[in-house]
Amino acid sequence: MDKNVIFLEPLSPFLDDLRIKLEQEDDVIIFDVDSLDEYRQTVHILEKSVTFSSDFKQTQSYLEEFKGALDKADLKNYIVTDRDFPPHVVLKMRKLGLNDVLLEESGHEEIIHKLNSFFEGFDTDLEKEIGSKEKSSFDFEYKSTGQSQVIGDSSKQKLRKGKSFIEFKSISPFQNLKKFNTSFNSKKPPAKALLLFSDRPAEFHSSFQKKNVSPTNRPKLNGKLVDFNKPMDTRKGFIANENSSQQSLFSKKFVPFNREGLSKKPKLIDFSQGASWSNKRLIEFQGSGLVKKKDQNTEQKKEASAEDNLLILSNIRSQFIKDKAPPEYTKDILKKTPKKVIPLTEEEVLFFEGNCFGIEYLAYFNEIFLHKETKPKVIFKFLDMLIYKQWNGSVIFCVKKGESLIDIYSSTQDSEDFLSFREKISFPDSELLTISVPKWEDETFRIKTNRFYYPYFIDNDLKGVAIVFTNSDDFDHQRSKAVESFVMLARSLYYNTDDLL
Amino acid sequence: MIFYEFNIHWLEESKKSLSFDLFLYDESRKTRFYALERGDEFTEQIKLELERYIIKGAIIQIEHKDIHKFKIELEEFFPEFELLNHKKMILAENYINREKKKEALGHFNFSKELENVIEQKNSSVLIARCLEEILLFSFEQSQYQSSLIKIVEKSLQKKGVLQLGAAFTYFFSKRFGVKDELFLLELIVLFILKDIGLTQIPFEKRFESDKSDKDYNKHTMYSYYVLKKTEREFSERFVKILVDHHERIDGRGFPREKKGKHIHIGAQIIGIVDELFKDWSFSSEDFYKRVKKLSMDSSTGFSSELKTILASLQP
Numbered sequence: 019m020d021k022n023v024i025f026l027e028p029l030s031p032f033l034d035d036l037r038i039k040l041e042q043e044d045d046v047i048i049f050d051v052d053s054l055d056e057y058r059q060t061v062h063i064l065e066k067s068v069t070f071s072s073d074f075k076q077t078q079s080y081l082e083e084f085k086g087a088l089d090k091a092d093l094k095n096y097i098v099t100d101r102d103f104p105p106h107v108v109l110k111m112r113k114l115g116l117n118d119v120l121l122e123e124s125g126h127e128e129i130i131h132k133l134n135s136f137f138e139g140f141d142t143d144l145e146k147e148i149g150s151k152e153k154s155s156f157d158f159e160y161k162s163t164g165q166s167q168v169i170g171d172s173s174k175q176k177l178r179k180g181k182s183f184i185e186f187k188s189i190s191p192f193q194n195l196k197k198f199n200t201s202f203n204s205k206k207p208p209a210k211a212l213l214l215f216s217d218r219p220a221e222f223h224s225s226f227q228k229k230n231v232s233p234t235n236r237p238k239l240n241g242k243l244v245d246f247n248k249p250m251d252t253r254k255g256f257i258a259n260e261n262s263s264q265q266s267l268f269s270k271k272f273v274p275f276n277r278e279g280l281s282k283k284p285k286l287i288d289f290s291q292g293a294s295w296s297n298k299r300l301i302e303f304q305g306s307g308l309v310k311k312k313d314q315n316t317e318q319k320k321e322a323s324a325e326d327n328l329l330i331l332s333n334i335r336s337q338f339i340k341d342k343a344p345p346e347y348t349k350d351i352l353k354k355t356p357k358k359v360i361p362l363t364e365e366e367v368l369f370f371e372g373n374c375f376g377i378e379y380l381a382y383f384n385e386i387f388l389h390k391e392t393k394p395k396v397i398f399k400f401l402d403m404l405i406y407k408q409w410n411g412s413v414i415f416c417v418k419k420g421e422s423l424i425d426i427y428s429s430t431q432d433s434e435d436f437l438s439f440r441e442k443i444s445f446p447d448s449e450l451l452t453i454s455v456p457k458w459e460d461e462t463f464r465i466k467t468n469r470f471y472y473p474y475f476i477d478n479d480l481k482g483v484a485i486v487f488t489n490s491d492d493f494d495h496q497r498s499k500a501v502e503s504f505v506m507l508a509r510s511l512y513y514n515t516d517d518l519l
Numbered sequence: 520m521i522f523y524e525f526n527i528h529w530l531e532e533s534k535k536s537l538s539f540d541l542f543l544y545d546e547s548r549k550t551r552f553y554a555l556e557r558g559d560e561f562t563e564q565i566k567l568e569l570e571r572y573i574i575k576g577a578i579i580q581i582e583h584k585d586i587h588k589f590k591i592e593l594e595e596f597f598p599e600f601e602l603l604n605h606k607k608m609i610l611a612e613n614y615i616n617r618e619k620k621k622e623a624l625g626h627f628n629f630s631k632e633l634e635n636v637i638e639q640k641n642s643s644v645l646i647a648r649c650l651e652e653i654l655l656f657s658f659e660q661s662q663y664q665s666s667l668i669k670i671v672e673k674s675l676q677k678k679g680v681l682q683l684g685a686a687f688t689y690f691f692s693k694r695f696g697v698k699d700e701l702f703l704l705e706l707i708v709l710f711i712l713k714d715i716g717l718t719q720i721p722f723e724k725r726f727e728s729d730k731s732d733k734d735y736n737k738h739t740m741y742s743y744y745v746l747k748k749t750e751r752e753f754s755e756r757f758v759k760i761l762v763d764h765h766e767r768i769d770g771r772g773f774p775r776e777k778k779g780k781h782i783h784i785g786a787q788i789i790g791i792v793d794e795l796f797k798d799w800s801f802s803s804e805d806f807y808k809r810v811k812k813l814s815m816d817s818s819t820g821f822s823s824e825l826k827t828i829l830a831s832l833q834p
Contacts, residue, residue: 385681
């Protein structure tokens with residue numbers, strides 16, 4: 019892997035020397051960057067990189083700007099400085115994404131070591147990845163005396179001396195992992211069997227459990243027993259090019275059966291290196307991907323290695339389940355993270371409950387108002403009813419006559435306590451007559467029994483006032499608007515107040 | 520479409536035993552089916568079943584006598600799920616059975632039904648049909664639409680001329696080719712509320728029709744003013760139609776004497792229906808006279824397309 023190193027200019031003499039040193043390395047690619055824009059372009063192109071800088075302020079600015087982007091495991095940011103920063107400054111910078119502050123006195127070697135260890139880590143990861151790919155494959159090994167060649171996985175070609183064997187590593191048994199998991203039990207004994215058709219999990223499992231492969235206890239392929247002693251070309255899974263005889267078999271090229279699940283093209287196997295086809299040949303299931311030599315004389319070793327393989331498989335399986343399988347929707351999970359359930363719904367339908375804001379009453383009022391025989395008192399009464407229904411309130415409609423107000427309608431005028439009700443209004447007429455805009459007694463709506471004054475002006479002349487008493491805990495600014503919209507509906511009656519008196 | 524909410528529906532008080540039924544709404548089948556046995560108490564098993572179905576994304580209707588107690592228990596158990604009320608339950612049910620209901624409603628001959636309504640002097644059939652169709656809009660996905668539905672629902676409770684006019688507006692607009700459900704809803708609400716501004720002019724002038732009268736001339740603007748006071752926001756289209764419903768394409772309307780394409784088609788629809796039902800008192804002869812006059816007279820100031828549709832309503 020190429021070691022991408024970015025130097026953020028301006029550089030200190032120490033960093034300059036370091037750059038010169040690194041330039042001499044073959045696998046190091048150096049990028050000199052002197053602006054943030056350039057840095058942005060560079061850092062997004064590179065998959066893995068290490069950034070060195072010596073200017074504190076510039077480092078802080080680029081870290082702040084690329085905070086989201088730099089917060090990755092494959093990017094490292096170092097400040098190389100000749101003095102020690104206070105801990106709180108370092109902490110702040112670390113939060114922004116700085117990995118470390120390196121002192122110049124530590125020398126170039128330490129920095130180069132850090133650089134190498136960072137990139138070597140990825141190399142190791144790559145190897146692991148390759149290894150895990152192997153683990154997820156079922157390998158088959160042909161063994162014979164003499165030279166051997168490992169084929170099947172393009173990422174790993176091996177040449178071994180002493181014994182010849184063949185590996186086929188292109189079948190992924192985890193393609194149908196779900197099925198696989200259902201039948202797989204790590205407690206079950208290991209098996210040594212030919213598993214050619216891994217896309218048949220049931221058959222695979224049944225054969226996998228078998229400890230000893232005896233003539234009567236062999237794995238079946240399409241209902242037929244697999245006979246290991248027969249020449250390879252007669253078995254399913256392999257196609258001999260020309261001759262089916264054992265000797266010619268190794269002089270010709272072998273083509274593994276390209277079935278579903280084999281995404282890669284089959285590789286030609288060359289047996290022309292003097293390997294002889296022996297009756298002792300074995301096809302060994304290598305679940306772990308680790309090539310283990312089969313020794314017929316050491317049965318115990320063989321079993322132990324198979325057990326190891328099984329253990330590794332089990333680990334892979336549990337890891338896979340951990341990574342890929344959806345969480346179980348238990349009661350606890352539901353309580354803790356209820357939102358996790360929501361993605362299950364493909365599309366969410368929201369139902370809104372309509373809020374009319376009192377407009378439906380306007381429709382009722384409109385109907386009454388546009389009736390030919392409707393009288394003013396009916397309108398007042400209807401408005402009174404609305405206010406009572408909505409806020410358990412009451413209303414008084416007054417008309418101005420001279421310098422006083424005369425009640426023309428009151429919610430309680432028919433009852434005995436009308437006078438006391440009227441007396442409750444602490445607002446004297448003189449003050450009521452000075453009201454020029456609609457007004458609430460308590461604009462904060464904290465008191466339960468609030469009062470609303472609505473003056474009726476016709477051509478800038480005050481014609482009367484409506485006083486609304488509300489008696490509701492559930493009252494706010496939003497609802498207060500509806501009161502105003504109700505009371506103003508009586509305005510048409512105030513054009514000619516003489517008719518009302 | 521999957522629902523993950525469940526609903527509660529309470530039993531009648533007469534049912535003494537503590538019992539509840541759970542129903543699921545299967546999205547794929549679009550049907551409601553019985554899911555659980557009737558239970559006497561909220562057992563752990565029932566809880567687990569509920570949980571299972573909720574995760575599966577089902578609407579569950581629960582019938583329970585002591586609904587408040589049951590609701591508390593459910594909320595304790597499923598704090599993250601909203602418990603819907605009966606109204607939402609109906610909305611969801613309407614949504615699911617929408618297509619079926621539409622099929623069940625079948626073909627509707629507006630002209631013929633209108634004829635029957637006028638002959639029998641009974642507007643209930645047309646209004647009921649309009650409400651039925653409107654309630655199929657109950658899958659509303661916006662607060663605005665749901666508010667309009669509620670206004671229509673409440674406004675069409677009575678069977679007067681105003682309501683008949685609103686229902687007529689709905690069917691007339693559909694025949695004209697209006698398919699947007701929101702627009703149809705707006706037109707109904709507009710027909711009901713278009714004259715609310717008359718409450719701001721002298722009481723005796725509320726039946727005025729002379730545009731030269733200054734007060735009457737202003738009533739469309741007052742309508743907007745009154746509705747604005749309710750703090751309810753309406754769409755720009757709604758306001759435009761409300762203010763222009765007395766405008767005519769020949770420029771002889773009011774208040775701003777707009778012409779031709781400057782008048783929204785919705786305003787023209789409201790205008791023509793308003794002319795049709797103004798001061799009308801269920802007289803069949805009078806109604807068809809008006810229809811004929813409006814569809815034939817070139818001086819009415821309505822577009823020819825609307826007149827053609829109107830003419831087709833004549834028996």
